[in-house]
Amino acid sequence: GAVVSQHPSWVICKSGTSVKIECRSLDFQATTMFWYRQFPKQSLMLMATSNEGSKATYEQGVEKDKFLINHASLTLSTLTVTSAHPEDSSFYICSAPRPMTSGGADEQFFGPGTRLTVL
């Protein structure tokens, strides 16, 4: 089946530093990827839609200058948490729709997630 990877799987950083999280589609090309955030014991909330070759689309309430998204290739999207603070500690999960030859996408595949802890 299709595979989406994330790196790193967990990261601990000091307050004020920046952290980059990578999301890769390993065996298909994804012009779109989605970034979700999951706080402990809560559901996944969409943060932004990453679009290859263009600017990301952010959900209401998500600071685009704090959560920088770069979709530089058809298989890689990165999320950079800038000047991280303890309240940014969360589980970040990406997903990528697998395109169909007939157009559209048949399914989204989720990465394993990245656990960010900001001290």
Place this chain on the structure above:
Amino acid sequence: AQSVTQLGSHVSVSEGALVLLRCNYSSSVPPYLFWYVQYPNQGLQLLLKYTSAATLVKGINGFEAEFKKSETSFHLTKPSAHMSDAAEYFCAVSKNSGNTPLVFGKGTRLSVIA
């Protein structure tokens, strides 16, 4: 707008008993509905999905769900619970099968008692 309500944040069943996890949705367009399972500190695994074909959908690990438009429900069931089924389960809705982001319910934690 689309939304999902999962009734019961925590469900506990005995091993071998029926599993029933409830999900109700709201959608202004014909919905695509999904059930995902999440094990601790892991990503999401698709259990099954409804994409406007058969209303009774069979998934992996013996799970199935029935789409009931009149009740706006998509409850997840499994005839006999196994210890390995203990996990967090999320119901989600989307406008299509893959191209648009999913709207998730708050999740239901399933515990299986030996």
